[in-house]
Amino acid sequence: MPIMSIEDFSFTYASAPARSLSNINLPIQKNCITSLIGPSGCGKSTLLRSLNRMHDLYPNNEYEGKLMLLNQENNEMENILDIKRENEFIELRQRVGMIFQKPTPFPMSIFDNVAYGLRISGIKNKTELKDRVEDALKGSALFGEVSDRMNKSAMGLSGGQQQRLCIARAVALKPELLLFDEPTSALDPISTAAIEELIVELKKDISIAIVTHNMQQASRISDYTAFMYLGDLVEYGETEQIFLNPREKKTEDYITGRFG
Amino acid sequence: MEKLFKTVSFMSATLVMILLASIFISLFNSAKPAIEEFGFGFIAGKEWGVEVPIENPVSTVVATTAEKKVEVKPAENDNSLESMLGGGNDDIPMRTIFGGFIPIVGTLLSTLIAMAFALPIAMGIAVFLAEIAPKQISNVVGIAIELLAAIPSIIFGMWGLFYFAPIVQSFVGGYQVSLLTAGLVLGVMILPFMAAITRDSMRTTPDVLKESAYALGATKFEVIKDIIFPYSKAGIIGSVILALGRALGETMAVAFLIGSVFSLPSSINSPTVSIPVAMANSFGEATGMKTSALFYLAFLLFIISFAVISIAKFYFLRKDK
Ligand SMILES: Nc1ncnc2c1ncn2[C@@H]1O[C@H](COP(=O)(O)OP(=O)(O)O)[C@@H](O)[C@H]1O
Numbered sequence A: 001m002p003i004m005s006i007e008d009f010s011f012t013y014a015s016a017p018a019r020s021l022s023n024i025n026l027p028i029q030k031n032c033i034t035s036l037i038g039p040s041g042c043g044k045s046t047l048l049r050s051l052n053r054m055h056d057l058y059p060n061n062e063y064e065g066k067l068m069l070l071n072q073e074n075n076e077m078e079n080i081l082d083i084k085r086e087n088e089f090i091e092l093r094q095r096v097g098m099i100f101q102k103p104t105p106f107p108m109s110i111f112d113n114v115a116y117g118l119r120i121s122g123i124k125n126k127t128e129l130k131d132r133v134e135d136a137l138k139g140s141a142l143f144g145e146v147s148d149r150m151n152k153s154a155m156g157l158s159g160g161q162q163q164r165l166c167i168a169r170a171v172a173l174k175p176e177l178l179l180f181d182e183p184t185s186a187l188d189p190i191s192t193a194a195i196e197e198l199i200v201e202l203k204k205d206i207s208i209a210i211v212t213h214n215m216q217q218a219s220r221i222s223d224y225t226a227f228m229y230l231g232d233l234v235e236y237g238e239t240e241q242i243f244l245n246p247r248e249k250k251t252e253d254y255i256t257g258r259f260g
Numbered sequence B: 001m002e003k004l005f006k007t008v009s010f011m012s013a014t015l016v017m018i019l020l021a022s023i024f025i026s027l028f029n030s031a032k033p034a035i036e037e038f039g040f041g042f043i044a045g046k047e048w049g050v051e052v053p054i055e056n057p058v059s060t061v062v063a064t065t066a067e068k069k070v071e072v073k074p075a076e077n078d079n080s081l082e083s084m085l086g087g088g089n090d091d092i093p094m095r096t097i098f099g100g101f102i103p104i105v106g107t108l109l110s111t112l113i114a115m116a117f118a119l120p121i122a123m124g125i126a127v128f129l130a131e132i133a134p135k136q137i138s139n140v141v142g143i144a145i146e147l148l149a150a151i152p153s154i155i156f157g158m159w160g161l162f163y164f165a166p167i168v169q170s171f172v173g174g175y176q177v178s179l180l181t182a183g184l185v186l187g188v189m190i191l192p193f194m195a196a197i198t199r200d201s202m203r204t205t206p207d208v209l210k211e212s213a214y215a216l217g218a219t220k221f222e223v224i225k226d227i228i229f230p231y232s233k234a235g236i237i238g239s240v241i242l243a244l245g246r247a248l249g250e251t252m253a254v255a256f257l258i259g260s261v262f263s264l265p266s267s268i269n270s271p272t273v274s275i276p277v278a279m280a281n282s283f284g285e286a287t288g289m290k291t292s293a294l295f296y297l298a299f300l301l302f303i304i305s306f307a308v309i310s311i312a313k314f315y316f317l318r319k320d321k
């Protein structure tokens, strides 16, 4: 069952002369990992950033089509492009979290970083905050490393730890869908492995969409893979099928390293 | 090449230290007669250029001052000369006393008023320009702000006296030349400068950091408060420090508006004087002990500026850790 269904979706940047995404149809399956692959500039980030309406932070970007998100309460799909009011945006972003390419710890303590989303969502109770911060850190395989320095600045952590902190920060809000935009491209192989393991662990509770330029990563961790090229979705299928038995010539050329 | 570069930069750094030290020393030297004559009591002394009989110091002169004066011979000579010129009583030996309390208070209060007025407005303008206004508006207003920051202070003084002060007076009454109008015009003067630097440092906040907060459901207000302000704190503090330095030492704009009278302001809208204005107005005709007293004031202004800036810097930058 899809948690998100992208239907006839096109996107145009305010400053761009033409569409950066055209007519995308793609499901994001629930409790699965869906990876988006394709050469640089093909629109992976643009698509991902549409799913939590990040583009609305900047004026005059244009969406077309539908982005249907599953409402877990009544099992109906609702179009997130209908969202207009600020509190609806806040709710959407609490339900659809995002992790960026570079770790983005806030200039505050480790605890405050993870508690940030909770605090602004209105949770004030100290014990509840503490419990949820600890749960999120445990769930992000970071608690053991930081439990003795929760009040120290998050800027002192290593790159890999900072990225897991950002994951914990997003996980603390108990999102339904988590969007990763090349989360390991700035990390060393050991930190990368830790994050990959973590993402696989997370899919029990959270559905995941991940942009990656690393095809091994996509084949290692994802259940479904979408291959994009020049703003089009070329092929979508189970990861195994895409990598072992692609239907499209373009896909085959890309995964065999003939371009990209 | 690298060695040359090292030498040059080391020499420039040393030069700055030497400059600082030599200003300090020369101020101290010129102020020395007054420091020896009036001691620390100068800071609390409310009389400026008042003649008193040597044997019966007026009650407002603090005790330490009275004790000191007997020991210092050259100062007495100087005083007797002044008192003759001033046509003082020939029978009783007279001396002129100087105290810096009024200009010190005037300087601190006018700076405080300027800061209290300018800081919140400057922050508001900076937030508006960096985060809220559409690009075109932000650019136009930004240029206007930069032009304002470049206006010479004498123009602010004239504008303040002829156009701004009457408006302030119509609201709060009192005098047109007063602590309040001087402080407010001083505030108007440092405002664009603070706003421009604060806006620039806010703009250095990486987009991805802001996006990370928005992605957690933050509102624009929360992003400004929790991400942009902490991130650009060093730049904001820098702008406040520079503005403080400018406000404390500003002469021209304040000279037009503060009234230049050596009296404690009985209320916020009565006239008084500040250290730089006292110096600018009096140096021309000053001789002997008066000159030295003015140097004492200058020396104190140097110390005050240094202290205020150090406190601001250490207090805020320590919190960063
Ligand atoms: N803010 C923007 N304004 C205009 N065009 C953009 C912007 N961001 C990206 N693009 C363009 O959109 C296309 C897709 O970019 P992107 O989604 O970042 O690709 P990918 O993540 O697959 O490398 C590129 O051609 C890029 O130049």
Ligand SMILES: [Mg+2]
Residues within 6 Å of the ligand: A044, A045, A046
């Ligand atoms: Mg990208």
